[in-house]
Amino acid sequence: MEEAALSNYELAMEDSLKKRIRERSATMAKIEQAWEKFQGSSHDITSIIAFMREFLEHSTVWWKYSSILEEKGKVIEKKVTPILQENHGMSFSEASEAVGILSHPENPSFYTVERKRFLNICAGIIQDKESLEAIRSSDIQALENNRSFVRAFRSYKKDYFFIKTNFYDRTILTPALFAADIKAEIRGKSLKDIKNDISSFDTEARNLKKKKKDLLSRIKLSDEEKKNIRFAVLMTEWHDTRKLKMMKQFFYLYDICHKVADIRDVRYDFIAKMMMQEFLKFLETGKALEQDEYNRRKGDFAILYQKGRPEVFFYGRDVVKILDACKKRDEKTAELKGAVASKGRGETRVLGKVRIVKDPAKDLLNTGDILVTSMTRIEFVPLMKKAKAIITDEGGIACHAAIVSRELGIPCITGTKSATDSLRDGDKVEMDMHSGSIRLKSKSI
Structure with missing residues (x-):
């Protein structure tokens, strides 16, 4: 994938990228329209099958190009950055930091917009x-009769209904959940504290x-460098937009799976273990996975896709071997290295205690910990604000962790491959x- 991205560098530049982004945006609009139409249906198996056909038709087109962008950050690393490095000594x-700063979009990411919206609420x-007392006492009935709360909740949910969606499931945002999030956010904080949190986003933007x-x-940037930077800006903006649209699609799909689970009287987990073709067959015929196969998929499993060939499944220990081979794990080294995605407020070195976070809803992160994860997603943002610094296995200067860490003014190193x-x-x-290296100073006891 990396070589393909680099060899198509010229084709992927500004005009071509703009065209493809417009095309993907139009495709996503069709997916959203299909979802709106489905909302007005009877939600029976027939209407679900009709939606899934339309959803897959457009979603497949959307992902065909969108998934390529996983490696387009390598174009910035391998092409854009070295040109700036050579031309300016x-x-x-230093060149990587410069590209990161210059390519950061003028408009804030949707994560920042969402956080400011929530904090203002x-x-x-x-x-x-009245609202504060109901929040503190978790009096949901009182809140549901409170016009200002209901108005704020409905407006927020309309724009961020997907906010609690992860890579496995969706959670419907309810007044009770919304109230619980507000209660957790304001606990121990004054109005001044909340306003300072809001203004911190504006401060970091400045x-x-x-x-x-x-x-x-x-x-002084040459015309070639200006073109390269515009390409990098587009890449960063698209990465942010793509994440937003991706989470919406996940919500639609997972919500459909829940509806089918209710209709067919099976657990959601049972459907979640199916491949798409298996799910479609289950929709049409009611034929489910064999119990033995479901049991095997309850543990670790991986799938090998090869063009023109059947999928090959791996289970248990074979999966661990594959992952280890992919990560090229070397436990003997005391040093990791990645790309410096953000220097925060100009820090040269950051010393701190590691906290591995795989599930931000369950894993504890204390204020001042160094957040270490495979990659960050929407639900990581509240934790990122508490972190002293961020380290990820995946990503580059245009990934979610890079974008948000720059907007929060937090040091961040991405793409270490095996930090977790x-x-x-x-x-x-x-x-x-400066170098992007991470050195182990002392092991936990």
Whole structure:
């Protein structure tokens, strides 16, 4: 995939990328329209089959190009950054930082927009004595009779109904869940604290703009470099938009799976273990997975896809061997290395305690911990605000962790490949924000 991305570098530049983004946006609009039409249906098997056919027709087109962008960050790393490095006598790290700053979009990510929206709702709750008391006492009935709360909830849900969706399931946002999130956010905080949290986003946005202005005052970009930077900006913007649209699609699909589970009287987990063709067959005929196969898939399993060939399944220990081979794990080394996606507020070194987070809804992260994860998603943002720094296995300077960490002013190193395997909770590490290296200072006891 990486070689393909690099060889198609010229084809993937600004005009071509803009065209493909417009096409994908139009395709996503068709998916959203299909979902709206389905909402007005009877939600029986016949209407579900009709929706799934339309959904898959458009979703397959959307993913065909969207998935390629997983590796387009390599174009920035392998092409855009070295050109800037050579032309301006920078080190690779300095050039990478410059590209990250220059390519960060002017408009905030949808994660930042969502967080500010939610925090403003929290501020409104604190200023309304009746609403605040109902939130603190978890009096949902009172809240459902509170016009200002209901209005805020409905408006928020309309735009962020998918906010609690992950890569396995969706959760319907209810007044009770919304109230619980508000209660957790405002616990121990004053109105001033919430307003400071809101203003911190604006402060970091101004800091980013200042960094960009200062950088452009020191270096003069050639026409080729300007074109490269515009490409990188488009890539970063699209990555953010793509994540938003991806989570919506996941919500639609998982919600359909729940509806089918209810109709067919099976557990959601049973459907979630099916391949798409198996699911469609189950829809049409009611024929489910064999129990033995379901039991095998309850543990670790992986699938090998080869063009023109049947899928090959691997289970149990074979999966562990495959993952280890992919990650090229080397437990003997005391040092990891990745790409410096954000220097935060200019830190050169960060020393702190590691906390591995796989499920942000369950895993504990204390304020000031270094958040270590495979990659970040929407539901990671509240934890990211608490983190001293962020380390990921995957991603580059245009990934979600990079975008959000720059907007939060938090140091971040991405693409280490194996941080979640090599490090353990409680390990003390030192992050070199110049080279991207992460050195283990002491192991947890």
